[in-house]
Structure formats: C-alpha cells, structure tokens
Amino acid sequence: MRLLQLLSSALVLGALGWTGWWYALARGQEVALDHWFAARERAGWQAEHDGIGLAGFPFRLTREIAGIRLADPQTGWAWVAPWFRIESATFKPNRFDVTWPGTQSVAIPGERAEVSAVAMRASLELRPGPALGLVHAAADISGLDMRAQSGWTARAGTLDAEVAERVNDPGYEIRLSAGKVLLPEPVAARIDPLGLVSREVERLGLDGAAVFAAPLDRHTIEEGRLALRQARIRRADLQWGEMRLEAKGEIEVDREGFPVGELEVTARHWREIIALAERSGAIGRDMARAMTTALEVVAMLGGNRDELDARVGFRSGQIWVGPVPVGQAPRLAPPQS
Numbered sequence: 630m631r632l633l634q635l636l637s638s639a640l641v642l643g644a645l646g647w648t649g650w651w652y653a654l655a656r657g658q659e660v661a662l663d664h665w666f667a668a669r670e671r672a673g674w675q676a677e678h679d680g681i682g683l684a685g686f687p688f689r690l691t692r693e694i695a696g697i698r699l700a701d702p703q704t705g706w707a708w709v710a711p712w713f714r715i716e717s718a719t720f721k722p723n724r725f726d727v728t729w730p731g732t733q734s735v736a737i738p739g740e741r742a743e744v745s746a747v748a749m750r751a752s753l754e755l756r757p758g759p760a761l762g763l764v765h766a767a768a769d770i771s772g773l774d775m776r777a778q779s780g781w782t783a784r785a786g787t788l789d790a791e792v793a794e795r796v797n798d799p800g801y802e803i804r805l806s807a808g809k810v811l812l813p814e815p816v817a818a819r820i821d822p823l824g825l826v827s828r829e830v831e832r833l834g835l836d837g838a839a840v841f842a843a844p845l846d847r848h849t850i851e852e853g854r855l856a857l858r859q860a861r862i863r864r865a866d867l868q869w870g871e872m873r874l875e876a877k878g879e880i881e882v883d884r885e886g887f888p889v890g891e892l893e894v895t896a897r898h899w900r901e902i903i904a905l906a907e908r909s910g911a912i913g914r915d916m917a918r919a920m921t922t923a924l925e926v927v928a929m930l931g932g933n934r935d936e937l938d939a940r941v942g943f944r945s946g947q948i949w950v951g952p953v954p955v956g957q958a959p960r961l962a963p964p965q966s
Contacts, residue, residue: 657722658692658715659683672851675700675707691716705738723764724754740777747772763801763845767791777813784811792845800840800859807833820909826901832868837861842962856962858882862892872905873897880943886962888943896937899924916948916956923950 662681669676679696692715700707710733716726729749735742748771756762770788786809793802810830812820817828841849842856849855859881867874873896880890896902900921907917927939927950942949943958 658690658717662692662694669699673702675702685716688719689716690719690722700736705736707734707736707741709734723757725752727751727753740779742775742777745772745774746770749773760844760846760848763792763794765791765793775813781813781815782811783813785809795838798838800838801845802838803835804837805833805835816909820905822908826870826872826905830867830869832866834864834866836863837865838863856882856886858962860888871898872901874899874902882962883946884965885946886960886964887946887958888961891940891942894937894939894941896939898935899928899937900935912956919953919955920948920950923953923955927951 659681666676666678675698677696677698678694680694682693682695683691684693685691694713694715695711697708697710697713699709711730713730714728716728717724727750729746731747731749732743732745735744748769750770751766751768753766754764756764768788768790770785773785773788775783785807788807789805791802791804795802808831810833812828812830814828820826838861839857840859842858843849843854845855859879861879862877865874865876875895876892878890878892880888880892883889903912903917903920903924906912907914912920924937924939925934928934928937939950946958947954948956948958
C-alpha cells in the first residue's frame, strides 16, 4: 500500500511538472510572437492577425495564427493568408513544423498573385537565443499553382528545398529540386517569343554548399542582407525539352562582389541555352556572341558540335572560356567596405 501511494504521488507530481513545463513553453512562444509582430509594426510594416490559437497538450505545442496580414512598404511585398500553423514538440521546442493553407495571396511591387497548393509544409530547427540562428530548414511543396491579377499563371508539380548548417565546416549545405515547372506566360514569351520551346521545365536541381558573410538568422531575414562569400556546386542540372545542362565547381567572391573560380559545364543543345539566356536578358548580345564563338571551338574539338564539355572560369570580374574572356561576370554580393 505504501509503495502504491508513493507511485501515485510521483505520477501526480510528474503530471503537474509536465503541465507546468508545457504552459511555460506556450507562454514563451506567445511572448515571442507578440514581440515579433510589435517589432515589425515599429519598423513600419503592416503586421496584423485575427488571433493566435493554442492546442496540442500534452506532447505538442500548436499555434495557429488566423487572418494573418503582413506587408513591408520598403520592399513592396505583402502576404495574406486565412491561417498559418506552427507546431513543435514539447521535448524539442526549438524545432518547428510549419504548414501553410491551401490558398493564400502574395504581392510584390506591381503584381499580386493568388497561390494554391496541394501541400505546402516546412520544418525548421533554430539555435536557442535571441538571434535564432538556422540549424536546419526543409520545405516540401506539391501541386503549386499561381494566378496573377494581370492574367499570367505558373505551376510546379514538386518543389523540395533544404538548408542545413555544416557540422565541421563553416557555411550551409544547400539542396534544391523542382519538377514540372510551368513558367509564367510573360517570362516564357520573353525567353522564347516564337514559342519554339515548351513552357514546362522538366527538372531543376542543385546540390552544393555556401558560406555567407554572416550566419543565417532572424537578422538576415529582417534586414535582407545576404552576402555570398564562397560556393561549392557538386551538381547543378537543368532539363528543358532537348536542352540539358550540368555544372560543378567552386567559386569565391572577391572584395568587389564578383566570382573567382571555375565551373565544369556539360551541355546538350548548348546554342539554344545561350539564345534563351540572351532573350531573357540574363546575358547581353555581345556576351552571347562571344560565348557562342568560343564554345564553337571547344565543341568542335570535342567531336560533337551539339554537345559541350567546357571549363568556364571567373576572374578579374570577367567570364572566361579557356583563355578567352567572353563578358562581365555577375556581381554576387555587395562590395566589401
């Protein structure tokens, strides 16, 4: 009987302790959310909602923000959603599972689009502390559909992304894959005005790592100051109709913000890729002509004029194919003071 009473008392004390722990975590989340919305308002944002619900006792914390409305007047973007759900386990409160609703609205300067998806989920693990440094993030989206007020549409069958802090090296591992991406009509018309290529890109992929000037944390998001310092591309690939493109290599970013390094590029129907890049405005006419001339020689030496294996270098603010400069390199970060 004595043992039974002790066990009963221990269970009651354990339940009370766990209940207290759950409510303490819930209160901490509530304060953090209130502070974040208040800070955005002080920064001049529209940061409103219709209420924040709480559920999940005893093993999870589920916060559902109803009627969320966010807008940054400086950048011109806005987001409106009927709800937004954040969940975490009580034994790991710094890891969150996030779910977006099936329909929401996103605006950028000059455009607004209605966004729907079969599923839109993400997981996020943050380092405890005021900066909330990123440890790991992953997103999984399927059946994405976008319809703009101006009339264009866009879709993606699948979209998966992952960013993870590296354990023994600085920087972050980055992986991205997308399938059956239907480009918006204005973008497709600009890239391919004659309609020779399908609007649907079969696949986009990236597997690599990156080092930034500062850790990825809430300050990076709120201030929008993301500056690349190093990048390693293990594999980047594009499959679009008959066009195939693969690349790998490493680059660093110099003090002026330009890349320095080399990429190994394999391309099939590479002339079409250059032509599409020129029509889209990604490269100028002079660069397109210089690249085509230089790569013609490389392809001819390789024995197949439609397939290309080349080394593309970046140095002195220029893009080089072998010993031939073909144009100015893109600036990947602001100049360092």
